[in-house]
Amino acid sequence: MTVRRVSLAAFAAVLLALPFAGSDRWLSIVVLALFAVLGAQALNVMVGLVGQVSIGNAAFLAIGGFTAALLDEQAETGFVLACAGALLAAGVVGAVASIPAFRLRGFYLAVSTIALTYAVLYVAAEVQNHEVGASGFRMPYPELLGVSLDSDVAWYWLLLPLAAIVTLLFHLVTRSSLGRAAQTVRDHEQIAPVFGVSTRWMKTAAFAISSGIIGLEGALMAYYVGTVHVENYTLLIAIEYLAMVVVGGLGSAIGVALGALLITALPFLLDDGLRAIGGTALSARTSDLTLIVTGAVIIGCLLWLPGGLISLPARVGAAIARIGRRGGKPTAEAPADVAVVREPAAVSRPAAAPATVSSAATAGSGGDDPLLQVTGLTVTYPNGVTAVRDVDLRCPKGSATLVVGANGAGKTTLLRALTGTLTSEKIATSAELDRYRGETLLRRSPDELTAAGIALVPERTKVFPGLTAAENLDVVPRRIAAGADRFVTRDDVLELLPRLAAVARTDAALLSGGEKQMLAIGRALLTQPRLLVIDELSLGLAPAIVRDLLEKVATIRGEFGVTVLMVEQAVRAALPVADRVVMLRHGAVVADLAADQWTDASEAALIGGGEVVR
Incomplete structure (x- = not known):
């Protein structure tokens, strides 16, 4: 615990000193990484906390960017209200997008989020062509509390506390009763309702919160880049964010922040390396190699580091401990579960x-009347198979x-x-009599x-x-x-x-x-x-x-x-x-x-x- 705190304190000190001691290039890279932290933590809510697979980040980034552009240009709301509107719009669309998650899981849910992305990008393209044409929206330099956000330093001091707050909130939520309830949906969705967890409410909340934060990131990114164009939002963005979550560590706030930093910096590190090896000609292949290396990193983490970067210290510590045990003498102590x-x-x-x-x-x-009594209980599955037939049971x-x-x-x-x-499935359940403590038993949640x-x-x-x-x-x-x-x-x-x-x-x-x-x-x-x-x-x-x-x-x-x-x-x-x-x-x-x-x-x-x- 002490080592972790010291490491976090040292990392925080580096972040605070970066605008004063770091190069302009690396400051720009870290600013991009802080943007990525927002989106990755938002995706972590959906994927890492509640277990809902999503490849829809690009859609919600587009909603955020286009909403901010329309509000700022046409309604002249200003920076703060435009960002708030983007957050709200993306959150509402995210809540609606959660409806397929009531029935779909895994691969099929991921496909539904891809379909959403194409639908959103189609609408965005129509809006862009109608409002400003092929050039896209031009965004002004925003101001916040009288400070113009016209430099990487200004954006850094805005994004650093924002990313820290989002990361801290996620960390605290995972350790709260709400976070534990969310993780029951992730681990065993069918059993979670037994403990009073509404899976539909939890999924809707996760989609809305995650999408809202991504929409906010999209609005901020639009102001930072200075343009909003439909071609800026591709499925590749969604894959990159998913890589940040997987590489950093599903469900870990700190791990995902590290994953966002690594995946964001990866193309720049590759470019530097290729320039050092082969000059400009070789560095022209950076974009292609970035995809290959990112894919290799994801596969490597899934195979050898499934807990992500955040689990690396524990894995190294366990390996060192195993080596130490091999060098020592065997002990006669019983294993920990002998009592079992x-x-x-x-x-x-x-x-x-x-x-x-x-x-x-x-x-x-x-x-006396039994605590539980059923007469003629019959259960038939959707394929016509009768699994329980005319059962009488009395307890x-x-x-x-x-x-x-x-x-x-x-x-x-x-x-x-x-x-x-069985109530959440299309299974026919009937009985001549079903009583628990004198009340109807079947068809209750x-x-x-x-x-x-x-x-x-x-x-x-x-x-x-x-x-x-x-x-x-x-x-x-x-x-x-x-x-x-x-x-x-x-x-x-x-x-x-x-x-x-x-x-x-x-x-x-x-x-x-x-x-x-x-x-x-x-x-x-x-x-x-x-x-x-x-x-x-x-x-x-x-x-x-x-x-x-x-x-x-x-x-x-x-x-x-x-x-x-x-x-x-x-x-x-x-x-x-x-x-x-x-x-x-x-x-x-x-x-x-x-x-x-x-x-x-x-x-x-x-x-x-x-x-x-x-």
Whole structure:
């Protein structure tokens, strides 16, 4: 931490001294780099923070430049209002451009931003031809607070604090609750709504903010260059900005600033090098070589430095540490996750929950109303495949129900239907009866069901890998935490799962499988659930870890009074925790047994597909 602060202080000192000690040429290069920092940080909001791929920088730069030109020339608004108008216009167009992101992702979303670029440039060309013709708009030297921006020095002192503010704001946002919410959309968009994150709002906000800042940059650049011409805005600009983000480090404010500086300075450095090697003739190839070298830098970062320039010190430090360990003597210390894989005691049933659920209670005769009950649940995918067929399921309060079946039996689809994570897809879900605590269950959004007390521990997307373990726990909004029989605090979670305290500052992507499962369970508990839904607790884990985690589930039932609904392949290991076992085959229930009725014949039927004999 001290080294980083010293490095930042030294870098800041160099920037402050540059106008006084640097050459005019390098001052001009740094001014261009500061412009690039604005656009790169704006793109980082969209790509690095929320995970929306965009190649539309050129479009929003054009919107900013042309808006400023029209406002300054025709409305005579002046510099400040013209820049404000450019920011607003680009932000509004960006918000509208976010609509395709509601359905498109990755490559297809990138293509939609390219289409937007061509549409914007077509309109810009028409405006230019109608207003001023082929020569383009001429921009005056602007004034700000009585100072004329007619030199690189003046622009430097305007852009340096502006770029610093944008970089600092991005850095602070990434460490705020808003930033963590945005990163949940980036890491696992389908799971983010479970924690009250509106993916549509987050995408719209990211597009609007990013586009607005780029529009502001376009207006400032128009005044700096002195002209606005449609041919100045090409897709190559968008590629360069994307390179700045990738090379600097996705999601890193400081890294992206460094990436902007490197990519901006690269053609000038190449030109100097080519002039030194072969004179003017060779330097004429600078533009071609810049494209080649930029592409090579991007590929190199993706292959060998995926974290970007910002991750280079950590990578070098890790390499030095590995070399040091090779030179030292081996240690007898146990690895850090030994606590996770220790052999636990046999899993026992929680004393606070009933050991079995009678058939009469399961049928609904007598007893209290169940916490969860569905009758005739059917789920059909858009291709016509019925994944869940006429399923009846009843979960009494305080019980634990185990859902088993072969791969493709419909287990995960059943859980997704009950937790609302199918609502964003074109999937037909119906039931004769669906009740959770006496209210309709189906067709409610994931965040509504989470607020109502249903917590999901998903099968594979268990953690948000771009966040630390502690930040994963912080994702849970305070407004969700309400209404459970016992309020679960963070201290309760760390007492139940002490390993999480040891890995609190570790990126979730680097956790072991057992640690990720613990983190997912702990995060689910912080939503104050009445019903804990766990999909494949044992997936990819060693038997000792599975037994340890099942002990935790038993404790959650007994001490926290949480009802459990669990899909599990390791049936024998999970039986001591369960009251009932529901077997699915081809989406339909073929057996509904008390846990103590599960026999070797039941196991054979599960594996071989035969009839279940009680």
